[in-house]
Amino acid sequence: MPELPEVETIKRDLEKAVLGKKITEVCVHNPKVIREPAVAGFKRGLQGARIKNILRRAKLLILELSNGKSLTIHLKMTGQLVYPGGAKNSRVAFHLSGGKILDFNDQRLFAELRLLDDWHSLKFIQRLGPEPAELDLAQFKVMLSKKKTAIKPLLLDQTFISGIGNLYAAEILFQAKINPLRRANELTNKEKELLFLAINDILKAAILHAGSSVDDYVRVSGGKGGYVKYHKVYDRQGKPCLVCKTMIKRISQGGRGTYFCPKCQR
Template sequence: MPELPEVETIARGLAKRVTGDLVESVWLGQKPEPLKSPAAEIAATLEQSRIATVRRVGKHIVFDLERSAGRVGRTLLSAKGKQTKPARPGSRVKRSLDSSTMHAEADKSVRPTHAVPTNAQWIVHLGMTGSLRICESRDEVLKHTHAILKLASGRELRFIDPRRFGRLSVAKAGDFDAGGYEPLEVELDRFTALFRGRKTPIKSALLNQKLLRGVGNIYADESLFRAGIRPRRRASSISHEQLQKLFLSVKEVLREAIALGGSSVSDYVDADGEEGFFQLEHRVYGREGEPCLVCKSPVKRIVIAGRSSHYCPKCQK
């Protein structure tokens, strides 16, 4: 179940291996659930785009795409002869409406094959069981494969997701907004303000992606344990001092988990097929009935908002 540290690990691994590669063609499966944008739009955006960067935003993986208008223009010209309206899909995307006409006119007359980045994005959410794998084209196409990107390097980037909780979408650059603050970047006063006046359990607030983006069930439980706060405590009832502790705990847990490549539970592996090791550092998650590592009390498991929540009844108040 990829949360922030797993997604960060995956994005870093993908960045190493596909940055600069060109998407030559795209195959999308028939199951509609994983597609948040129309299939034709996803394919059209990806095809003939260069992957400029791969990065994590919350639990999303964002591929920043660039398209060389020169390449497209040249292809069209050679195939169809001189066109009065050269197709340059890149020119319109970034510029404002006011200036686009002028620029288009100028570009057309002076440099019809000038490269203009289109600045689109491919956004992948892995859900519970989604994975992105770099394959050779001869590799067996696994069951539950929903998308295959053929790359100019000869490899394929495949999206596989048995449970289909994952989502694929495309957006123009700058249009994608995951909401919430990045937990590793947020400042203390903004962090504490998130919980002011909220009657919901602190655990639920931590899982709310509109407040903080990227914290999931494992890291919420682990952060609350380190901060000594019970998951059912109402967010508004937590003292400033305790929130300060939670602020530090969240960052500490996430940083340690990223350093260890995330937590490998439910067969999570990163882009290189490597397991993470933070599951060995879990102090409460998945340890129901086992002794607290600090006080030896049995770890309790309760359900909050349908999520299992683990805590030490003695260490957490």
């Protein structure tokens, strides 16, 4: 479930842990997670390269290498990067200069690793909407007014705005006091502003606390993110709203769980 705050945390952790190190050997324990090129080419392209730069776009991690290629990692739901690693159940083990191992773990094998000549040309990258931190209020208002869809699934649409997932969509809408079923173009001017503020506030706070350790998310050190204790609605169905004590409701939108307070969010 890593979303923008979790992936940003991992990016910052990686910068401290492995930036500048050389990849001396790559052991692929499960080739399923390597999407391109084939395993042999993947290993050949990585071995001997140095990790020159680490970036994040939406929920995608990008490791730019000294040989001009880039390793992109999408953790999807259960992907983890752990350093120093060496776990038996890792899917890919990156041996680094200094003798330690960067483990890529992924229980459910949804994650996607790619070694690319140019990550900018990745279709996923080209279709991404703006990063929340680069979003401008006036522009955001226009974007919302063009969409008739329900606001909650719209926040999950990476081509609309990038980086928000199911957990933070719920927390953002709670802070903005907006019902997840509301149509984007029918939000009032004031609500659009509140939403804009909530996106920035919630994501910033979550990054400050190193993300939310629900399910499998851990930091590169193996430690947990501390934002779970600030969750107001996510996974709290049946429990009292922390503001008004009304029972938090869970509904399904687009096949995904939506959590909200029916009284606070109108």
